[in-house]
Amino acid sequence: MSQAMEEGSATNSSSEAVSSEIHGVDLVSKLPTREGWPGPPLVLYKNYWLRPLYVATIMGLQNSGFKPRHDDIILATNPKCGTTWTKALIFAINNRFRYEFGSHPLLFRHPQELVPSIETPRDGNISYIEKLPSPRVLGTHMPPSLFPKSMVSDGFRVVYMCREPKDVFVSLWHFQKEIFKDNTTSLEAVFSMFSEGFSTFGPFWDHCLEYWRESIASPEKVLFLKYEDMISEPVKYVIRLAMFLGVPFSTKEEEDGIPEEVVRLCSFEKLSNLDANQTGEFTLSGNRVLKKSAFFRKGKVGDWVNHMSEEMGRKLDCIVEEKLKGSGLVF
Template structure:
């Protein structure tokens, strides 16, 4: 499917290739590549698929990032509910510094992606060695990197990793919509659902294969439960209070009885809800510093939207792939 649009705009930083280093260009020439979800191509680096500019950010991050024991890093595959969990994480971890009932709360005036920045997609794309001096403890950061590709300092430190997983059907539909919205704005074309579904089932998705990504963190969450917490998007939707309390316990900042009685848990969930965040001025009209429109991060936020797109054949094909890949792991998805 091809859609025309006049005068495509300047693409976001993760798609710009004019300032790739010679080292990165040389590396790209020998990496496996496939059709890109957003840009022209997607490359396989260290066993996962991503764009050329992001690879440069990944390399810089791996070489230079020095984790602190107090760091909290949110990890997801793209389109797994990252924006929502960033807002929950920010409100939860900063509730003493920024009381949740404050009329000037940062979440009311800034997009969650600006408050919890990506390592390889923002900080290390902007600069080879970012300045972290303005960050307060705990530093809240995020990444889409598979566990094996995290900087060694993250793996070896006391840094806590919050992993969010979403069922593959909704993840795929959300990723397809998101990548097409970016493509339409900056390239002027879109990709068909059939073509991208076939790539997804082959494991060729942004930071995929999808199953490798989540299995890496699933395994670590069972081996090191104090370092990695594994959250399911659908479970947070079904039991938001229970899962938020679970996250607070993991981060060693549990809610006090006074906070519970004052409605702090309810207010965090209300402020960070899709309905509230998607209607804020900053998220309807603003842009990220990396170039993307804030509104592209708020589409539906639903569980089960895949039913509007999947054929019986698509469901059966993906079920077969997932069943094969997750065999023996004990990991199961909720399809509501």
Template sequence: MNRSKFDFSSHPLLATSPHDCIPHLAAYMTDHNVEALPPPRLFASYSAYPLLPKSVRESSDCKIVYICRNPKDVFVSHYFFAMKLRPPMLPPISMEEAFDLFCRGVSEFGPYFEHVLSYWKANFECPQKILLLKYEEMRKDTVKHVKQLAEFLCKPFSAEEEREGVIEEIVKLCSFEKLTSSEVNKTGKVAFVPEMLIGNDNFFRKGQVGDSPNHLTPEMIERLDKITEKKLKGTGFTFGESKEY
């Protein structure tokens, strides 16, 4: 959306965390007037589709990009992230305990499958408003999905941009390797709310597909696979394949 405003050598993402570049909608709304921002406005949200503000869901001008991931990798990634942020005065939660909660739909953002399917249904009903992307497929062919994203946002790349390698430069700028090597993501902090500072390094672990078998037992994998099959039956939706390409 803003690629014409910055060059790659001095892009804000080189010195600013992604969470500061794209503020969280719920946190931003607590202290700011969203309407005061000039369009186009870009926000992040973890809310299920029905819980988004009515103005977001009903505005024909507001586009939504939703990224989902295989539930096994989602659980493992979220578990390690949550353990990093768990207050030291609280007892640790074992992976087995956390896994049972995940399987039963206990999550701060609601049951994972219902969360994904809420956007899948909305995407099916209004594809021009909602773009649903799968993390695994994005990893497999990032250039293809950056082009798809630009077209969805009505900001397609010109033939000249493609010849000059602009898409590849964007992919490089936003890559896991580039972000984790940035000093701001090694030492900086982000505040979702004033009293909650989180180190930027907590948001990065491996950035890989298919890490879950390294942490889940065969019995845990079988249980979650059965839940996945049951939850998705009859929906027409499938998750991306959980393996690195």
């Protein structure tokens, strides 16, 4: 894609060299760690804080044989930025010629199942993704600088969804507590860490900036979206998404209200009340389980005011504004 992604590839090549130099010693165990969020300590890998499992998987992708296809669609997000909703929207848009709305897979299967993540494939086996028919829709939380070198390509398209950071923080705190069954870690305790850039796939602002710059350098390949804009005008952005993905709605489709049908099918109210998304569990690493319903908490814009003080909100606003200064990206 752009020079930034090519630089990411060079960095990845360097990590492979380092890995070979230590002759089998677990590289992940050598990385800086920090505790504080629910769950095991995060590790610092190429300027991002990650769960150790993600680091190992991302390293493994270098030699896994994973090959992007020219018609792949990659949905990239920082965690808790409307990922599940956007997966549903892109899946529905891209597959609208294959399924009737009344018997659509989204009515019976969780969006996280229909759109697998590159770094957390089903049963930890990347071969599952390789067998998916084209055009594939895949998710990732990786910033471009962590992409495996095989993904430095001019072929696939990337949709990046970001979200107002205060809402991201609150949603992430709730989600991490749910994953790790943690009822003791306070919001105040992790707020200071998030404000320092310490969170899963953080710093949050660095993640956003990488994709923001990619979208400016290659607007035909990277579409940068904001959750709040999508929520306020979903039909407008569904039409825009379809155009970007190369499957624009025809005049007849628009006259027949197909974009509105996609929005209704994928609405938070619709998805969150489906049995497929309310019952059952996902099995995570370490034999931990996560309720499927955990991916549907509120989805509200501005919910942070119910959990954070105005002073905390102002503090985070100032930090983010300073970190993004001069980039043209604002929240």
